[in-house]
Amino acid sequence: MDERLKKLNYVFKxxxxxxxxxxxxxxxxxxxLMKNFIDSRFTGKVFxxxxxxxxxxxxxxxxxxxxxxxxxxxxxxxxxxxxVPGIIxxxxxxxxxxxxxxxxxxEEVERNDLAQRMKELSDAYKLPVIGPNCLGVFNxxxxxxxxxxxxxxxxxxxxxxxxxxxxxxxxxSTVLDLAAHFGMGISKFISYGNGTVLTECDxxxxxxxxxxxxxxxxxxxxxxxxxxxxEWMKRVxxxxxxxxxxxxxxxxxxxxxxxxxxxxxxxxxxxxxAFRQAKVTEADSLDELFDFVKIFSQPLPKGNxxxxxxxxxxxxxxxxxxxxxxxxxxxxxxxxxxxxFRKILPSYGNVGNPLDLVADAGVExxxxxxxxxxxxxxxxxxxxxxxxxxxPIDERIIGVLTSAADERKKPLVTIxxxxxxxxxxxxxxxxxxxxSYDSPLAAIKALRRLTDYSMWxxxxx
Amino acid sequence: xxxxxxxxxxxxxxxxxxxxxFRLLPYKLAASEDDAAQAAKKIGYPIAMKVxxxxxxxxxxxxxxxxKIRDEAALRLAYREIMDNVKGRNIDGILVQKMxxxxxxxxxxxxxxxxxxxxxxxxxxxxxxxxxxxxxxRICPVTDDDVKEMVEELKSHPLLExxxxxxxxDMKALRGMVLGACKFIMKExxxxxxxxxxxxxxxxxxxxxxxxxx
Numbered sequence: 001m002d003e004r005l006k007k008l009n010y011v012f013k014x015x016x017x018x019x020x021x022x023x024x025x026x027x028x029x030x031x032x033l034m035k036n037f038i039d040s041r042f043t044g045k046v047f048x049x050x051x052x053x054x055x056x057x058x059x060x061x062x063x064x065x066x067x068x069x070x071x072x073x074x075x076x077x078x079x080x081x082x083x084v085p086g087i088i089x090x091x092x093x094x095x096x097x098x099x100x101x102x103x104x105x106x107e108e109v110e111r112n113d114l115a116q117r118m119k120e121l122s123d124a125y126k127l128p129v130i131g132p133n134c135l136g137v138f139n140x141x142x143x144x145x146x147x148x149x150x151x152x153x154x155x156x157x158x159x160x161x162x163x164x165x166x167x168x169x170x171x172x173s174t175v176l177d178l179a180a181h182f183g184m185g186i187s188k189f190i191s192y193g194n195g196t197v198l199t200e201c202d203x204x205x206x207x208x209x210x211x212x213x214x215x216x217x218x219x220x221x222x223x224x225x226x227x228x229x230x231e232w233m234k235r236v237x238x239x240x241x242x243x244x245x246x247x248x249x250x251x252x253x254x255x256x257x258x259x260x261x262x263x264x265x266x267x268x269x270x271x272x273x274a275f276r277q278a279k280v281t282e283a284d285s286l287d288e289l290f291d292f293v294k295i296f297s298q299p300l301p302k303g304n305x306x307x308x309x310x311x312x313x314x315x316x317x318x319x320x321x322x323x324x325x326x327x328x329x330x331x332x333x334x335x336x337x338x339x340x341f342r343k344i345l346p347s348y349g350n351v352g353n354p355l356d357l358v359a360d361a362g363v364e365x366x367x368x369x370x371x372x373x374x375x376x377x378x379x380x381x382x383x384x385x386x387x388x389x390x391x392p393i394d395e396r397i398i399g400v401l402t403s404a405a406d407e408r409k410k411p412l413v414t415i416x417x418x419x420x421x422x423x424x425x426x427x428x429x430x431x432x433x434x435x436s437y438d439s440p441l442a443a444i445k446a447l448r449r450l451t452d453y454s455m456w457x458x459x460x461x
Numbered sequence: 462x463x464x465x466x467x468x469x470x471x472x473x474x475x476x477x478x479x480x481x482x483f484r485l486l487p488y489k490l491a492a493s494e495d496d497a498a499q500a501a502k503k504i505g506y507p508i509a510m511k512v513x514x515x516x517x518x519x520x521x522x523x524x525x526x527x528x529k530i531r532d533e534a535a536l537r538l539a540y541r542e543i544m545d546n547v548k549g550r551n552i553d554g555i556l557v558q559k560m561x562x563x564x565x566x567x568x569x570x571x572x573x574x575x576x577x578x579x580x581x582x583x584x585x586x587x588x589x590x591x592x593x594x595x596x597x598x599r600i601c602p603v604t605d606d607d608v609k610e611m612v613e614e615l616k617s618h619p620l621l622e623x624x625x626x627x628x629x630x631d632m633k634a635l636r637g638m639v640l641g642a643c644k645f646i647m648k649e650x651x652x653x654x655x656x657x658x659x660x661x662x663x664x665x666x667x668x669x670x671x672x673x674x675x
Contacts, residue, residue, distance in 0.1 A: 226577030230600055259653040259672055261570025261582050264596045270577040273598040276614075277607065 004128040004198070005206050010097035011128065012139045012188060014073035015044045018065055018096070020087055021078040022048030022056045029078040029102065029148040034059070036151060042143040047072065064090050071095035076136060076146045081105030084132065085117040092125030100146050101131035107194050108133055115196045122197045134193025135169035138176070140186060141212060147189075149173055160185015161214035162293060165203045167192060167221045168247065175219070175286065183431030184294065187212035199224065204232040208239060215296045217289065218244040218280075226270060233278035238460065241296045241453055242280045245289050246271045279456045281449045288445070294435040295446040298411035300454035303380040305331035306447065307373040308354035310385035311361045311393070315440065316354030319383055319415065322444035328451065330354075337376045344368050354385075362392035367400045374409050381447055382412040385440070388422045398425065402432045411450055413443040472513070472556075474671060481645040483638075486667050488558035494540045498533050500557040507531045507560040512543055514552040523547065529560060561669045564662035565620060565630055568596070569639055571646035571654035571673075579651075581643045583608075585617045586658035593617075601643045608636040621661075628663040635661055638668075651675055 017037060021030035030050065034057050037046045048056035051063040062068050065075055065087065075096045077087055081103050091099050106115045115132075122129045130136055136146030140159040147154065154173055157180040164179075164186055166172035172191045179186060188210065190203050200223060207213045216236065223229050233242055249268040275282045281296075283289040306328050310316035323330050330353050333341065341351045344365050349358055355373075357365045366386070373379050382404075386397060405412055414429060414436045416422050426436040437443035475485055487504045490513060491497035501508045512525035524546035527539040543555060568586030573579050577600050584596030597614040599607050612618060612632065623629035638659065646654050654673040659666050 223576055226574065227600070230577065259570065259572070259655045259674070260568060260590050260657055261572050261655050262653050263591055264568075264570065264584060264594060265572060265580065265582045265598050267574060267576070269582070269596075269598045270574040270580050270600065273580055273600050274577060276597075276610070277599055277603075 003126050004122070005202060007097045007126070008128045008198070008206050010073040011100065011130065011137060012144060013142050014097075014144055016047065016070070016072050016074070017042070017044060017144065018047040018049050018062075018068060018072040018075045019078070020049040020065060020075060022050050022053075022059075022061060024053065024056050031057075032148045032150055033076060033078060033146065036145050036147070037143075039151060040143040040145055040156075042145070044073070044142075044144075049075075065096060066090045066093040068094060071097065073097045074144060075099045076102065078102045078148065081111060081114055081132070085114060085121060088118060088121045088125075088127065088129065092121060092127055096127065098128045099130070100134075100136035101129060101193075102134060102136055102146060102148060103131075104133040104193075106132045106196060115194065118196055129197040130190065131193045132196060133169075135173055135189075135191035137191070138186075138189035147173060147176075147191075155180035157184055157186045159212075160187060161212060161297070162186045162217060163188045163190070163207045163210065163213040163215070164217045164219075165190045165192065165200060165207070166217075166219040167195070167200065168219060169193065171219055171247070171286075175217075175289070178286075178290065182290070183427060184290075187214075195224070201225070201228050201232045204236045204242075208236045214240055215293060216240055216242045217293055218242055219247070219289075220244065220271070221247050226274060230274040230278055233274065233280050237278050237280050238457070242278070243283055243289060243292045243296065244275055244280045245283045245286075246275075279453065281453060287442075291437065291442050291446045292449050294430070295411065295413065295450045296453075297433055298405070298413075298435065298450060299408045300457065301380040301411050301447075301451050302454070302458075303329075304448075304451050304455075305329045305378060305380045306383055306444075307331045307333070307376065307379040307381075308383045308385070309357065309366065309369050309373065310354050310387075311357045311359055311366075311390055312385065312387045313356050313358075315385040315387065315415065315417070316356050319385060319440040319444065320354055322440040323383075325441065326444045326448040328444060328448055331376075331379045334376050334378050337372050337378075340372045341369065344372075359387070359390045360392065361390070363394060363396045363400055366397060370400065370404045370412075374404060374407065379410065381410050381451070383415065383440070383443060383447065384412060385415045386425075387418070388416055388425050389418055395425075395428075398428050398432070401429060401434050405432075405434045411447065413437060413447050415440050415443045471671075474673065477649065478645070478668075478671060481648065482641055483645070483668060485671075486559040486561060486669070488556055490554045491557050492554050494537060497540050497555055497557050498536055501530070501533065501536050504557065504559050508536070509558050509560055510536070510539055510543060511556050511558075512547050512552055513554050513556050514547070514550060516550050516552075561660045561667040562662050562664070564660045564666075565617075566658035566660055566669075567635070567666075568655065568657040569642045569659055570596075570656065571601075571642055571651060573646070573650070573652050574600075579643070579646050581639060581646070583611045583615070583639055585615065585620075590657060601647050603640065603643050605636055605640065608639045611639070612636075630661040631663055631665045634665045638666060646673075649675065 566587035
């Protein structure tokens with residue numbers, strides 16, 4: 001697989017793209033794909049391939065890929081399944097570097113013969129093939145984009161360090177849209193569909209070496225070789241944290257179980273076991289997926305002792321409850337910190353953890369409190385509640401929290417609950433890479449996952 | 462033994478387990494009352510007796526099981542009672558087996574997953590196993606550290622560490638049994654395995670019931 005994985009680089013950073021099925025007819029997949037490339041900032045060459053036309057959207061259209069006078073880096077195929085093997089062979093003749101097959105109509109409808117042919121041709125030409133039955137790839141760095149959903153309907157996220165590998169195109173595109181909405185940057189989006197040639201394991205192997213990727217989201221429905229997945233997760237997760245989600249947890253058992261063990265441990269139990277063995281962070285819902293992913297952009301904590309700052313007593317109590325619930329420790333401040341905190345607090349304030357700055361607290365009080373906690377050796381991570389509704393809190397708080405996060409000394413989570421004004425503030429934080437949560441429990445759950453991952457990695461050393 | 466019936470095939474299963482390093486509660490298949498008495502003397506009281514027959518599927522229902530037999534006099538009475546209860550049936554003999562210790566009932570299970578292959582399951586066992594569903598699993602082979610984590614993941618973990626005045630169970634023995642079960646299902650390519658219950662106290666654990674399919 002090695003040679004094919006090397007060639008996969010061209011699919012993500014293509015100098016040229018050919019769209020097989022490129023069409024002038026609005027709303028046809030081949031038309032949306034062409035438009036997406038024309039409208040985006042893609043700087044490479046784009047070819048249309050379709051025997052029906054000589055020109056598509058003002059671009060020269062070739063009857064076959066092999067008619068294109070030079071080898072193409074990335075061929076995107078969106079034609080009926082029966083035509084796909086022939087086109088792949090033609091790609092091989094062209095000397096193409098890689099192929100994405102968007103078309104459905106293979107294993108999922110029992111056309112294993114077509115899938116088998118695809119595999120053979122991939123072997124023969126050492127051609128990496130993503131798909132079929134998928135959305136293909138999106139790379140915000142190069143703007144290569146095989147997602148056949150119009151850009152005005154589905155936002156594309158900007159560049160970042162999170163790779164998103166998904167079996168389901170539908171869930172994948174939704175998550176992509178949400179990521180863009182939250183201002184979360186990504187490194188690569190890979191929807192691999194049936195995984196006929198390149199599987200989730202190959203994607204992990206590829207991303208392990210991908211310089212733009214630091215965090216990996218893995219959305220699985222089912223895999224063919226669980227053991228291989230376990231080995232790759234183990235290997236890659238050490239270097240780049242993997243957040244995994246398994247859909248179809250309660251599917252029908254393959255065989256009727258006759259033992260207690262068979263009844264107790266269905267197929268999902270094996271996935272869960274594998275995630276635990278590889279120390280992969282498992283998300284149970286799309287909400288958790290986002291909650292967990294965003295915290296992994298933070299530095300790894302040295303332990304589980306958390307310092308809490310709040311400007312509302314009640315939210316501090318809820319955060320302390322969440323810490324207890326998640327088995328995290330409420331840190332004991334150092335003597336030096338206590339002296340400093342006394343200076344920040346009003347005369348009636350109590351120095352304790354959670355540190356309640358009270359509703360009179362302005363941005364300066366937050367800045368000082370965060371600075372003291374960042375320096376306190378008894379604190380491993382910070383949970384910062386900001387009730388944006390209080391009069392002294394203004395937009396400068398975003399700068400304070402962003403620069404604290406940018407120092408990358410200790411991980412921090414911010415918690416804010418509220419309506420429109422608060423939402424705008426949170427989005428501003430998120431776009432600057434500061435994880436922000438709606439509820440103390442969601443924030444602390446995520447912090448616990450980051451802490452677990454960190455503790456495991458420290459144990460390895 | 463808590464099973465409802467014992468077939469000769471089960472004794473083959475016992476032998477296969479022993480071949481794979483499991484230490485079962487001492488047992489013997491007795492052909493007569495004297496034979497049973499002699500076996501019990503050798504094994505040591507208290508013992509359990511159960512009829513071994515391919516014909517009888519719900520042995521407790523017809524009185525084919527006697528447990529907590531403390532001495533020879535009780536054994537002889539129990540033997541006769543069982544024989545009377547199963548009169549007219551084809552039987553292979555009477556299984557005489559040492560009674561298990563008292564302690565915490567766990568389940569150690571194994572199965573072969575179509576995608577992940579052999580996996581091992583640890584949980585709270587006994588008759589409520591499927592009600593509490595307090596189980597955790599790992600893909601085989603597992604390490605000693607994996608098993609430690611499995612034990613800690615159980616909701617009943619505090620029970621195992623000693624709660625309400627009881628001593629912590631023999632964790633080393635438990636881990637050994639889980640590791641052994643893992644090796645066993647891989648080596649013999651077992652499809653499904655139940656060791657349920659296995660009973661642990663501070664001095665070790667006893668396998669009370671075994672079921673597996675290849």
